[in-house]
Amino acid sequence: MMRVPAAISVGLLGLLIAAPLQAGQVAPESVTVTPIVLDGEEIFPGGAVSQIVGLKKGGDGFVSVRAAPSVKADEIGRLTQGAYVIATDRIKRGTEAGFVGVIYNLDDKSEKPLTETCGLRETPPYDKGPYKGPCKSGWVAQRFVQVLAD
16 A cells, blocks of 8 residues: 655645535526616616516425526525515526526515615616625526516
8 A cells, every 4th residue: 555645645635625616516606787788878777576486386385596507506595486586697507497596585574675675776877796785696497487577
């Protein structure tokens, strides 16, 4: 049996510990907000009020919110039938289902619009770039998101 010098084995161990992902895992990806542009002018905020729909009766009762647009990404939340979200990014990767970036707040019981609760401007200048809060955000399979108003 070949012995590996301690300095090399400690270095290899450091590489293994520093490796951020295991095989099959997907790196988290921020949900981004991008205003709609027409003729070079921002004309509408980058999100549409939407609702979670299409969950099977007798199923598990929720759709997973993922850290990235992939079924292999970590589950970071769950949304139930009828939950309101703001849909932003739409992504389709390879043979996986399409995903939609969503912003949501399940804790708010106020009558304020979701866009206001989540700090998104509805008038120019519109928000753009990675969503940073105060609401939660993540990725949901597109087939469960129905746009109600854009």
